[in-house]
Amino acid sequence: xxxxxxxxxxxxxxxxxxxxxxxxxxxxxxxxxxxxxxxxxxxxxxxxxxxxxxxxxxxxxxxxxxxxxxxxxxxxxxxxxxxxxxxxxxxxxxxxxxxxxxxxxxxxxxxxxxxxxxxxxxxxxxxxxxxxxxxxxxxxxxxxxxxxxxxxxxxxxxxxxxxxxxxxxxxxxxxxxxxxxxxxxxxxxxxxxxxxxxxxxxxxxxxxxxxxxxxxxxxxxxxxxxxxxxxxxxxxxxxxxxxxxxxxxxxxxxxxxxxxxxxxxxxxxxxxxxxxxxxxxxxxxxxxxxxxxxxxxxxxxxxxxxxxxxxxxxxxxxxxxxxxxxxxxxxxxxxxxxxxxxxxxxxxxxxxxxxxxxxxxxxxxxxxxxxxxxxxxxxxxxxxxxxxxxxxxxxxxxxxxxxxxxxxxxxxxxxxxxxxxxxxxxxxxxxxxxxxxxxxxxxxxxxxxxxxxxxxxxxxxx
Numbered sequence: 493x494x495x496x497x498x499x500x501x502x503x504x505x506x507x508x509x510x511x512x513x514x515x516x517x518x519x520x521x522x523x524x525x526x527x528x529x530x531x532x533x534x535x536x537x538x539x540x541x542x543x544x545x546x547x548x549x550x551x552x553x554x555x556x557x558x559x560x561x562x563x564x565x566x567x568x569x570x571x572x573x574x575x576x577x578x579x580x581x582x583x584x585x586x587x588x589x590x591x592x593x594x595x596x597x598x599x600x601x602x603x604x605x606x607x608x609x610x611x612x613x614x615x616x617x618x619x620x621x622x623x624x625x626x627x628x629x630x631x632x633x634x635x636x637x638x639x640x641x642x643x644x645x646x647x648x649x650x651x652x653x654x655x656x657x658x659x660x661x662x663x664x665x666x667x668x669x670x671x672x673x674x675x676x677x678x679x680x681x682x683x684x685x686x687x688x689x690x691x692x693x694x695x696x697x698x699x700x701x702x703x704x705x706x707x708x709x710x711x712x713x714x715x716x717x718x719x720x721x722x723x724x725x726x727x728x729x730x731x732x733x734x735x736x737x738x739x740x741x742x743x744x745x746x747x748x749x750x751x752x753x754x755x756x757x758x759x760x761x762x763x764x765x766x767x768x769x770x771x772x773x774x775x776x777x778x779x780x781x782x783x784x785x786x787x788x789x790x791x792x793x794x795x796x797x798x799x800x801x802x803x804x805x806x807x808x809x810x811x812x813x814x815x816x817x818x819x820x821x822x823x824x825x826x827x828x829x830x831x832x833x834x835x836x837x838x839x840x841x842x843x844x845x846x847x848x849x850x851x852x853x854x855x856x857x858x859x860x861x862x863x864x865x866x867x868x869x870x871x872x873x874x875x876x877x878x879x880x881x882x883x884x885x886x887x888x889x890x891x892x893x894x895x896x897x898x899x900x901x902x903x904x905x906x907x908x909x910x911x912x913x914x915x916x917x918x919x920x921x922x923x924x925x926x927x928x929x930x931x932x933x934x935x936x937x938x939x940x941x942x943x944x945x946x947x948x949x950x951x952x953x954x
Contacts, residue, residue, distance in 0.1 A: 525627035542573030564635030669696025769849035776819030784824030803902035
């Protein structure tokens with residue numbers, strides 16, 4: 493059993509011993525700590541709750557809602573929803589914050605409490621530490637019987653979310669309808685099965701073939717939208733002679749596409765393509781995290797904007813986007829953040845912008861993909877002994893490459909012309925994650941192997 497307490501939320505496997513898994517006791521404790529923090533921070537006794545469709549969702553929802561009521565907080569329960577929908581609802585309802593019950597791309601035995609601030613954005617590092625401290629001390633007080641919170645359900649936010657997307661100037665429903673796309677969707681039997689078909693219908697798409705759209709939480713494959721998990725979608729696109737395939741993760745904040753020939757568009761290129769379209773119509777800057785493809789920088793500079801890198805983590809990307817006034821940003825895992833809608837990864841707005849882009853482009857998805865710089869990312873890791881000082885090791889690697897452009901805002905990223913390698917230490921185990929990118933798979937792997945060899949040599953010199 494696993495329980496991970498981090499600044500962004502509480503994530504764990506369902507069941508087990510208290511403090512070792514995501515048990516009912518742990519769920520109530522951390523919900524109570526968050527609710528206490530949110531009310532202390534804002535003075536507002538109102539919190540929005542929504543969940544994905546995983547099997548444990550109803551159970552977790554009952555505990556969360558009950559704990560918040562017990563604190564005297566009024567709960568707006570969206571029921572089956574998406575992370576971006578909850579984010580938008582927090583702001584719309586002027587709530588103290590929100591809790592999204594989802595373990596995102598983790599398998600079905602996992603669930604989590606994703607914690608939002610009053611702006612509908614993930615809480616900061618400092619705020620997260622406050623929540624954990626309140627939980628550690630059990631520093632919360634429940635309400636008397638006459639002061640218990642109320643619960644109201646609101647199922648209008650699916651339509652509200654879609655309406656706001658349709659109202660965006662860069663979303664062209666007439667162009668999408670005229671393109672007469674045939675689309676296959678894989679929603680991994682979660683809430684995307686509700687939201688994605690509704691969005692596509694509203695956008696004017698008439699032919700949608702649904703794959704795994706029953707929101708019952710029985711994930712038919714690993715729910716992370718990676719190529720190895722999307723073989724059924726790829727085959728169905730070819731079988732149905734569709735124009736493209738669309739896949740989302742269980743809470744609908746990650747997005748990737750399959751080309752008409754069954755090949756992957758590449759999750760790294762979701763943000764690249766959407767940014768390309770946005771930058772064609774809106775001059776400005778972009779942001780992604782340090783481990784995302786360089787292709788976004790290339791597309792941004794070609795459009796006359798400036799690219800900026802942020803530390804890994806959505807909250808870091810959002811903060812950087814605000815700082816540099818980025819018009820589009822996100823993460824290379826298929827996460828699109830479009831500030832004109834809201835500051836959160838949102839697969840739904842990503843779909844609308846991508847389909848508009850494709851409709852105006854007028855050719856196939858594979859042809860669109862071929863217009864972008866070709867880069868390949870290699871992901872590796874090296875395991876060290878638990879007592880190893882990883883920070884000191886990274887300093888020695890940095891010293892070796894001090895003449896190369898490099899960044900230390902999140903581990904160590906070293907640039908070699910258009911190639912790069914990013915080293916990050918894990919927060920949960922004694923490993924260094926090594927991401928590298930080059931213009932071919934061989935180049936990316938060779939760069940990673942060179943850095944791994946350097947690390948091993950440094951360790952021998954100790």
